[in-house]
């Protein structure tokens with residue numbers, strides 16, 4: 001059986017992606033770091049709608065934790081593999097660079113970039129060995145495309161993720177594994193709660209923040225058979241804000 005893994009699936013964009021993939025009939029593994037209650041809620045919503053979902057707690061930035069959790073899952077599922085991977089877990093620690101503590105620089109890079117590396121490297125061999133291949137979708141950001149003041153750490157991590165997406169797409173293409181990135185603008189989640197939303201909305205040509213479900217629809221498309229010839233792409237979803 002082919003499973004999907006969504007990192008940071010307990011809240012925000014990851015939560016909406018989990019629900020979307022389950023609606024597409026794909027069993028979902030919901031990863032989270034600490035918010036068990038939120039993760040259980042996503043699982044319960046999926047199951048009550050007839051889908052299949054389970055939880056897998058690990059910190060994507062911790063290499064040992066990633067390996068231990070994925071190895072344990074693989075041991076329990078000897079005949080299954082994770083064919084759909086959505087590298088979504090991410091954090092923001094905004095500050096102008098001259099005031100940025102080491103910790104805020106490293107934690108953002110560790111979660112977004114190293115998290116992508118640890119999880120993807122572990123799952124990639126199995127995807128590449130299987131006839132049906134796989135789908136990898138990386139959650140980048142407008143910040144990684146244009147650079148955002150106050151976010152040198154976040155912009156750097158997301159820009160690096162975009163570079164890695166394009167390189168890995170070329171490594172994996174012949175094995176029927178596609179690798180794409182999604183670059184959302186402002187989306188209404190916990191991550192953007194503390195921002196001056198009324199002010200920022202005026203910058204967006206559509207005059208509103210996006211909804212997690214709108215991003216999930218795009219991720220769902222990139223995980224579907226309909227996107228089988230798309231790889232190495234970065235698709236913006238931002239209401240016209242560039």
Ligand code: NAP
Nearest residue numbers: 008010011012013033034035059060089090141187189191
């Ligand atoms: P969010 O509401 O803050 O949710 C973050 C999710 O990531 C939670 O499920 C959290 O788990 C998980 N997480 C954080 N650090 C983790 C770690 N080290 N290991 C495992 N899971 C971890 O954020 P969001 O807005 O949905 O953002 C999701 C992704 O989209 C991020 O990569 C973000 O950079 C990107 N993005 C967001 C926006 C936006 O406007 N919201 C725009 C562009 C890109 P817990 O629940 O356990 O804490």
